[in-house]
Amino acid sequence: MDKVALSPHNPRIKDAKVIVYDSTLRDGEQTPGVAFSREQKIEIARLLDEARVHQIEASFPAVSENEARTLKELCSLGLDADILALSRVMKSDIDAAVDAGVDLVLLFVGTSDIHLKYKMKKTREEVMAMTVDALDYCRSRGVPASVSAEDTTRTDLDFLMEFYRTAEQNGAARVGVTDTLGCATPEAIAAIVERARKEVKVPLGLHLHNDFGLALANAFAGVKAGAAAVTTTVNGMGERAGNVPLEQFATGLKYLYGLDIGIDCTKMMGLSETVCRHSGLHKARNHPLVGSNVFAHESGIHVAAMLNCPLTYESIPPESVGNERHIIMGKKTGVNYVKKRLEDMKVQASDEEAAEICRRVKELGERNGRVGDQEFKDIVDQVIVKA
Structure with a gap:
């Protein structure tokens, strides 16, 4: 059986x-109130590298001398990933x-008219010249x-294209589309x-x-375009509402777009x-x-189907992203899962006893939200009286 069950209609x-x-270590750290220590940055960088992330934007070293020192240490770790750093169009x-x-x-520099006027306080020509110099x-x-x-x-589209052409002509290895305020639609990004x-x-x-x-x-x-x-x-952390989540982007490309x-x-x-x-x-x-809830299931209808084939309610197995499956007992638990649990516990029960256990599980689930393992065992002991 296939390990994934995705829509055949996905492009x-x-x-x-x-x-x-x-950019977890740079834009992610710009989340208000977040400040990674040197040791934490090194651990995260190593984990990103172990996950085979291609490049790590590790720092904005102009922030502080300590930031620059940490960046230097990250660069010396010998990781397979390239190490990148953010920089204004300034020599320092x-x-x-x-x-x-x-x-x-x-390198980054503001190009929209509102940034030019209120942030950069520069003309288009001045910003272009600064970029060329950088x-x-x-x-x-x-x-x-x-x-x-x-x-x-x-940014004005014609000026933007002129900016990109100038950057390319002056040796830029890559040019960037930045939706700084997250206010563009997919159609706009594609265009x-x-x-x-x-x-x-x-x-x-x-x-x-x-x-x-x-x-x-x-x-x-943008990738399709x-x-x-x-x-x-x-986790998509970062300024304000954050950025593109690594886990969703990499996994989505792999399983949704092939x-x-x-x-x-x-x-x-x-x-x-x-x-x-x-x-x-x-x-x-x-x-x-x-x-924790993504591969967690409680509904009796869902769980009964999953006992036969997990793909009925999971398009990919939880281990494909390092997660785990959890079957939760509560008010929506069905008798099929109760029987499965009893079988796992090597407890023999009649259909009537299983139904009564299920009824009590539902009742306790309505009061407490979920039924834990020990609570389930207590219910079983109450219903099934051993000779």
């Missing part, structure tokens, strides 16, 4: 090479990244650079990527926020739990794929 993404550059920022030993500098400086320091247009999705692919030959990256809950959908739309790199974070990008999805649960512990952030029980 397939063929022959695409997609790089994940995970670039120096902080290059001196730490990064493999790629992630690329020249990265080249002089011997490290490749990508260039992202901050607030891409509110920008399609237009950019006609204008430049260098790969396009996506950095997408989740303010409208569309980051994951936008990532898929030809984007070659996507920023993720574990595109295995080489990431070990079985490591996702361990990564998720570690990041929760170190960040102090708690994920919802129904968090997709790595939540």
